[in-house]
Amino acid sequence: MLILGLNMFHADASAAIVQDGEVVFAIAEERLNRHKHYGGFPSLAVKACLDSVGAKVTDIDHVAIGQDSDANLAKKVQYALSNPTKILNFIRLRQRKEATRNVRSLLANALDVDPRLLRFQEHHVEHHIAHVASAYYCSPWEEAAGFSYDGSGDFVSTMMARCEGTDIEILDRIFLPHSLGSFYTMICEFIGYKKYGDEGKVMGLAPYGKHTYCGQIGEIIGLKNGSFQLDLDYFKPLGSNQGVQIQPDGTVILARHFSERMAKLFGEPREPHTKITQREMDLAFGMQHHFEEVFFHLLNELYKKVPLENLAMAGGCALNSVANGKLFSRTSFRHTWIQPAAGDEGLAIGAALHTYHAVLKQPRRYVMKNPYLGPEFSESRIETDLKKANLQYRRFERDPLVEAVAEQIAAGNVVGWFQGRMEWGPRALGNRSIGAHPGLPNMKDTLNARIKHREWFRPFAPSIM
Numbered sequence: 001m002l003i004l005g006l007n008m009f010h011a012d013a014s015a016a017i018v019q020d021g022e023v024v025f026a027i028a029e030e031r032l033n034r035h036k037h038y039g040g041f042p043s044l045a046v047k048a049c050l051d052s053v054g055a056k057v058t059d060i061d062h063v064a065i066g067q068d069s070d071a072n073l074a075k076k077v078q079y080a081l082s083n084p085t086k087i088l089n090f091i092r093l094r095q096r097k098e099a100t101r102n103v104r105s106l107l108a109n110a111l112d113v114d115p116r117l118l119r120f121q122e123h124h125v126e127h128h129i130a131h132v133a134s135a136y137y138c139s140p141w142e143e144a145a146g147f148s149y150d151g152s153g154d155f156v157s158t159m160m161a162r163c164e165g166t167d168i169e170i171l172d173r174i175f176l177p178h179s180l181g182s183f184y185t186m187i188c189e190f191i192g193y194k195k196y197g198d199e200g201k202v203m204g205l206a207p208y209g210k211h212t213y214c215g216q217i218g219e220i221i222g223l224k225n226g227s228f229q230l231d232l233d234y235f236k237p238l239g240s241n242q243g244v245q246i247q248p249d250g251t252v253i254l255a256r257h258f259s260e261r262m263a264k265l266f267g268e269p270r271e272p273h274t275k276i277t278q279r280e281m282d283l284a285f286g287m288q289h290h291f292e293e294v295f296f297h298l299l300n301e302l303y304k305k306v307p308l309e310n311l312a313m314a315g316g317c318a319l320n321s322v323a324n325g326k327l328f329s330r331t332s333f334r335h336t337w338i339q340p341a342a343g344d345e346g347l348a349i350g351a352a353l354h355t356y357h358a359v360l361k362q363p364r365r366y367v368m369k370n371p372y373l374g375p376e377f378s379e380s381r382i383e384t385d386l387k388k389a390n391l392q393y394r395r396f397e398r399d400p401l402v403e404a405v406a407e408q409i410a411a412g413n414v415v416g417w418f419q420g421r422m423e424w425g426p427r428a429l430g431n432r433s434i435g436a437h438p439g440l441p442n443m444k445d446t447l448n449a450r451i452k453h454r455e456w457f458r459p460f461a462p463s464i465m
């Protein structure tokens with residue numbers, strides 16, 4: 001049985017293919033079209049998925065999409081009715097969703113086949129159910145607490161679940177506008193990081209800050225009855241898309257999240273590319289501090305409902321590795337399984353696995369043992385491409401290669417390391433990585449000047465390969 005999982009017309013569009021319950025290939029469209037966080041239809045990713053199993057789109061039995069615009073509809077309508085600008089936004093979004101909903105014709109167009117030949121059944125899986133599924137169904141566990149949190153998806157920012165066997169039982173949802181992801185995004189924008197996906201950068205700024213604004217930031221977000229709430233005065237009125245828009249070319253645009261009240265409390269917002277001052281560091285510190293307070297509060301509430309040691313987690317906020325590192329000291333969970341593609345590209349896997357287990361009632365047999373689910377290239381293909389590009393190369397066997405690379409790194413050179421299948425998710429984990437000597441002074445500056453062009457405060461991860 002072939003299930004094609006999709007995240008489409010949403011940031012980090014992606015596709016995954018599940019064959020008889022096993023994820024055999026998964027990739028974000030941005031890796032193929034080089035358009036960061038691409039939010040259109042993942043045509044190239046779908047083609048790559050089909051190629052990986054030697055199938056045609058007409059062979060697909062099920063297509064699972066990690067979005068269900070009918071989910072939580074009553075909550076959406078209730079929110080939209082609260083003021084006229086939100087109603088317009090709500091109608092516009094519904095129209096856009098309707099227009100982009102015809103998966104059959106989208107796939108037929110992308111693959112140039114007659115839509116009448118497509119025989120798949122279509123499934124829509126609610127955003128956060130797909131996130132939880134992307135973690136739990138990839139874990140080795142027969143039972144776990146499930147947790148997902150991000151900016152928003154299908155009008156929800158946070159989901160808690162009990163996962164057992166092939167079932168995911170939803171225990172709680174936190175609806176918009178209350179969102180830990182939006183809280184983080186809003187302060188990131190205020191301190192000059194306005195692009196979709198910039199949150200990860202600001203996480204690296206937090207340790208340079210002090211407690212200065214922790215009190216004031218505590219006014220913006222607070223704990224409430226086992227949950228949390230935002231003081232909406234600090235935010236621009238949020239639409240039902242939480243201020244994220246997808247342009248016709250697939251570019252993801254973030255609308256301004258912060259209101260004038262932020263400037264009253266903290267002074268004028270920082271313009272991008274101007275100097276970062278102690279104020280921005282202290283704001284980043286306060287933001288990370290309160291993010292963690294709420295995160296651990298929610299997890300401890302989840303533990304009360306599902307007192308198991310296993311925690312399966314996904315959602316864009318689950319990429320906050322600083323918070324994740326404190327999980328065992330701040331909660332009673334003792335084992336985690338965090339989806340490597342915790343952001344929205346992971347929805348493709350989650351929707352497909354949820355369809356296989358929860359909808360089609362198929363037993364579990366798959367465990368994701370590593371994140372290497374992307375394409376790989378044969379040596380002959382690599383050699384042909386090197387020749388085509390007129391690049392100088394030398395061929396090594398494995399052991400002399402490792403020795404030569406180690407020598408280069410020891411001599412202070414920077415090495416590009418390309419092997420096997422591409423990583424699934426945003427982290428470079430040894431198959432498409434840059435190697436350099438962490439012990440040499442100025443190596444971080446060298447890497448930034450030559451390749452990464454990152455801000456001075458962003459860390460590099462040391463690893464042993």
Ligand SMILES: [Fe+2]
Pocket residue numbers: 127131150151152153315316343344
């Ligand atoms: Fe998400």
